[in-house]
Amino acid sequence: MSKSEDRFVTVGCGEEARRIALSWRNGLGVPVVWLGGFKSDMASTKASHLDAWAKRSGRPFLRFDYSGHGRSKGRFEEGSIGRWLEESLAAIRHCIETRPILVGSSMGGWIALLAARELTRDCARRPAGLVLIAPAVDFTQTLIWESLPRQARRAIERKGVWLQPSAYSPEPYPITRNLIEEGRHHLLLDKPVKTGCPVHILQGMRDPDVPWRHAVTLMEHMADDHCVMTLVNDGDHRLSREQDLATLVKAIEGIDREESPNRSD
Numbered sequence: 001m002s003k004s005e006d007r008f009v010t011v012g013c014g015e016e017a018r019r020i021a022l023s024w025r026n027g028l029g030v031p032v033v034w035l036g037g038f039k040s041d042m043a044s045t046k047a048s049h050l051d052a053w054a055k056r057s058g059r060p061f062l063r064f065d066y067s068g069h070g071r072s073k074g075r076f077e078e079g080s081i082g083r084w085l086e087e088s089l090a091a092i093r094h095c096i097e098t099r100p101i102l103v104g105s106s107m108g109g110w111i112a113l114l115a116a117r118e119l120t121r122d123c124a125r126r127p128a129g130l131v132l133i134a135p136a137v138d139f140t141q142t143l144i145w146e147s148l149p150r151q152a153r154r155a156i157e158r159k160g161v162w163l164q165p166s167a168y169s170p171e172p173y174p175i176t177r178n179l180i181e182e183g184r185h186h187l188l189l190d191k192p193v194k195t196g197c198p199v200h201i202l203q204g205m206r207d208p209d210v211p212w213r214h215a216v217t218l219m220e221h222m223a224d225d226h227c228v229m230t231l232v233n234d235g236d237h238r239l240s241r242e243q244d245l246a247t248l249v250k251a252i253e254g255i256d257r258e259e260s261p262n263r264s265d
Helices: 045-057 081-095 107-119 139-147 150-159 177-186 212-220 242-259
Strands: 004-011 018-025 032-035 061-064 101-105 129-133 161-164 173-176 199-204 227-232
Touching: 004 081, 018 045, 018 081, 032 045, 032 081, 032 107, 045 061, 045 242, 061 081, 081 107, 081 177, 101 107, 101 242, 107 129, 129 242, 139 177, 150 161, 150 173, 150 177, 173 177, 199 212, 199 242, 212 227, 227 242
Parallel strands: 032 061, 032 101, 101 129, 129 199, 199 227
Antiparallel strands: 004 018, 018 061, 161 173
């Protein structure tokens, strides 16, 4: 049975420094990294389920909170895709020395793809595979900005922020000008997406936030990778039901078997 250890890692310098909370569970085999979604944290249903699975199976598992999320320091309004990507890479490099499986949910799916691109330059940590749950790739542009009403765009341009009502929280989500503008530096769907590893996408067809056709578009951009998709016909955005969590674990274990074909579970 693996043991879990809470840690903190400081990312950035001076006024840009922020203390990132993470939980590292040691173990044997391919390490699994959880990359959460927009306004989510490492205590979410899926992250906690994977931690319990890692504990039972003796596998290494890393989860953490982006700045402005959960137990990490910083203001959410100061966050951006590049900032959260930097923190993700720092957490991975702080804990992991071998090839990981990156599991990204919603915004975390976008960050997982960006992190994979960076980690391919590091032979030791080149990803063994990706599991992407309702991957919100390029969401700041294609799923937010391009669908905003005119008054919301004006508020972002003039005031620097617009409060978007949330179906998952009584508090609205602040959508900042920096989030939108900085996100444009990390767009992926304007060119082929290459990870160099197997990818499994899990997507609910009743997802109101990331339409299933958005996931199909991503898959069409991944022609050079071995990519499979599981469409859940009655699945929502969270995919956190018992049967969804079982599908998630099977997807991770499938990639794990590809990386460690001689391992017996």
